[in-house]
Amino acid sequence: MSIRALIRVGFLSLFVFAACIRPAARKAASPSPPDPGTLPEAWLAGVSCETEPVIQVHAYNEDLYVLRQSKCSHFEAPFLYLLFGEEKALLLDTGSLGEPPVAATVERIREKRARKKGKDPAHLVVAHSHSHFDHIQCDRQFEGLPNTTVVGHRVEDVARFFGIEEWPEGIVAFDLGGRVLDVIPTPGHHPAHIAIYDRRTQVLLTGDTLYPGFLFVFSPNHWDDFRRSTRRMVDFVAGHPVSRILGCHIEMSRTPGKSYPYGTRVHPEERSLELGVEHLLELQDALLAMGEEAAIEAHDDFVIYPAWRAERFQRPPRDAR
C-alpha cells in the first residue's frame, strides 16, 4: 500500500471512529434519565369549557401522572403530581376551589395500575408543595380514606413527616419503594414550601417557587428565605442530573416575556409547563444581582414578583400572608 493510500485509510478510520463516538458523547452531555417520560404539546387552558374535563390526566410514564385542574373550574388551574413506587404512591397537592374530583381520579389511576400489576393498590401519601389554598383545597376528599395518609400543612408537620431535622437546610430522601425522592425545603413563597426531586425521571418538582409565571414572594420578611431556597436548589442540581423542572401553574404566554394578568381564566396561547436548569440558574443570577433590594422583574419565562413592590398590588392567593 502506498503512503498516500495509507494516509487515506487512516483518515477514513478516523472519520468512522468519530462518527461512532459522537452519539455517545452527545449522550454523555445530556444523560437520559433511567425512567424518561413525555409531556403533552399543550394543556387544556380554559378555551372550551363545555368540553374540557375538570381534571386533565396525563401519564408522563406509567409511574408518574401529571394532573391539571381545568381553568374552567378555577383560574389557578394547578398541576398535581402522582408518583408510584413499589410500596407507596405520593400525591403532591390536591387542587384548588371548584371541588374537582381529585380523590376519585387518583383512586381510578391507583386501582387501574394495581390491576395491571396484579397487586393491591399502593399506600397513598398526600403531601403538598405548600399549603396555599389552591394546593390543599381538596384534602378533605382524602380524609378518612383507607390506606391513605394526609400530611399536615405547617412547617413542623412537613418536617416531622419527612424526617427533616434541620429545616430548611436538611435535604432528606423519601423512599416510595424502589423509588427514592429527595425532599428539599424551599421556604420563601410559603414557609412550609418543599421541592421534590425524583431520581427515576430526574424531574425536579418546584411547586410555586419556580414555574412559568409569577414567582410571588408576599412579604419582605420572606425575601431572604426565597433567595436561600433558590441557592439550595442550585447547589442540589449541581450534583444531580435534571431532565425537567416542573412547577404548579402556567401564567406565561408563548410570547417570551408576556404573562397573562394574574387571575385570567382563559389561556389560548399558554406557554409550555416545562422549565430547565438554565431557568433555575437565571433566577439565581437575577436574585444575586438584586441582593436585598427586591424588585419586580419580568424575564422571558417567569416574573420575579416581590408583591410589596407592586404599585397596584396583584391580588395574592387568599391565605398567602
Ligand SMILES: [Zn+2]
Ligand atoms: Zn402558592
